[in-house]
Amino acid sequence: TATIIDGKAIAADLRARVAEGVAAFRQSAGRVPGLAVVLVGEDPASAVYVRSKGRATREAGMESIEHRLPADTDTETLLALVRSLNADPAVDGILVQLPLPKPVDTQAVLLAIDPDKDVDGFHPVNAGRLATGMPGFVPCTPLGCVMMLKTVHPDLTGMDAVVVGRSNIVGKPMAQLLIAESCTVTVAHSRTRDLPAKVRAADVVIAAVGIPALVKGDWIRPGATVIDVGINRTEAGLVGDVDYAAASQVAGAITPVPGGVGPMTIACLLSNTLDSARRRG
Numbered sequence: 001t002a003t004i005i006d007g008k009a010i011a012a013d014l015r016a017r018v019a020e021g022v023a024a025f026r027q028s029a030g031r032v033p034g035l036a037v038v039l040v041g042e043d044p045a046s047a048v049y050v051r052s053k054g055r056a057t058r059e060a061g062m063e064s065i066e067h068r069l070p071a072d073t074d075t076e077t078l079l080a081l082v083r084s085l086n087a088d089p090a091v092d093g094i095l096v097q098l099p100l101p102k103p104v105d106t107q108a109v110l111l112a113i114d115p116d117k118d119v120d121g122f123h124p125v126n127a128g129r130l131a132t133g134m135p136g137f138v139p140c141t142p143l144g145c146v147m148m149l150k151t152v153h154p155d156l157t158g159m160d161a162v163v164v165g166r167s168n169i170v171g172k173p174m175a176q177l178l179i180a181e182s183c184t185v186t187v188a189h190s191r192t193r194d195l196p197a198k199v200r201a202a203d204v205v206i207a208a209v210g211i212p213a214l215v216k217g218d219w220i221r222p223g224a225t226v227i228d229v230g231i232n233r234t235e236a237g238l239v240g241d242v243d244y245a246a247a248s249q250v251a252g253a254i255t256p257v258p259g260g261v262g263p264m265t266i267a268c269l270l271s272n273t274l275d276s277a278r279r280r281g
């Protein structure tokens with residue numbers, strides 16, 4: 001059976017390294033890195049994410065600057081807030097929790113974030129930097145996936161990878177990162193023909209779809225490494241996009257849900273924020 005890739009342990013390790021980096025930065029710069037989080041409205045899942053990001057930020061020794069705004073906040077007000085955070089030297093990272101309420105122009109708000117404070121890596125400037133090999137911020141979830149992959153395969157050169165899902169926040173940046181690691185990358189999505197065959201051909205499978213147990217055990221090539229990004233709330237609890245029970249009989253290594261990709265995402269956010277502070281000085 002497969003080796004379990006322990007996202008919790010890998011994330012704890014990264015968070016400890018970030019905390020050390022923060023302490024050293026504090027010594028040399030005479031300030032602590034600051035992460036501003038903007039939450040609009042009362043979405044319960046978003047509130048949970050924002051709370052855990054705030055807690056993790058403080059545990060790493062950084063300042064968490066939280067802006068909670070009512071659900072009827074308009075685009076102009078949000079743009080003004082983002083501009084003031086862009087200009088604030090105590091703020092190294094700006095994160096606007098999505099989804100924003102319907103009437104808000106989400107695109108305009110994300111575009112207003114200074115790309116050099118965009119620790120989520122969602123700004124098109126950072127997407128372009130990733131695509132062209134320039135330094136910039138990489139979205140936290142795919143960044144965490146690569147770190148987990150590298151615990152199994154320190155060198156990914158020449159491996160066949162399939163990314164199932166083509167979203168801007170997971171699938172596409174994941175594909176870019178794997179190309180940069182010299183994998184041969186297939187990007188599959190809702191219109192892909194014969195998805196099982198695409199997955200069977202892969203040494204590395206990344207599932208980022210949002211459908212419980214879409215990827216079956218008999219799609220997995222024996223010995224392959226499987227990274228399951230999916231977080232699906234079902235009656236049976238939280239499950240991924242991969243049929244874990246079956247896939248873990250065939251795979252060489254696999255991430256569990258929960259306890260896999262999720263914890264790495266927040267750790268990578270902290271890491272991006274520390275990087276931003278170091279660049280800023």
Ligand code: NAD
Binds near residue numbers: 170211
């Ligand atoms: P999304 O809805 O934006 O994108 C889903 C992608 O899946 C689309 O590109 C679509 O083409 C593809 N798809 C849909 N149906 C398909 C099918 N039948 N076969 C193949 N591909 C299909 O979702 P997202 O934001 O990329 O998130 C994907 C999953 O990852 C969700 O479950 C989400 O909750 C989870 N997620 C987890 C983390 C984390 O920290 N662990 C972070 C972000 C997203």
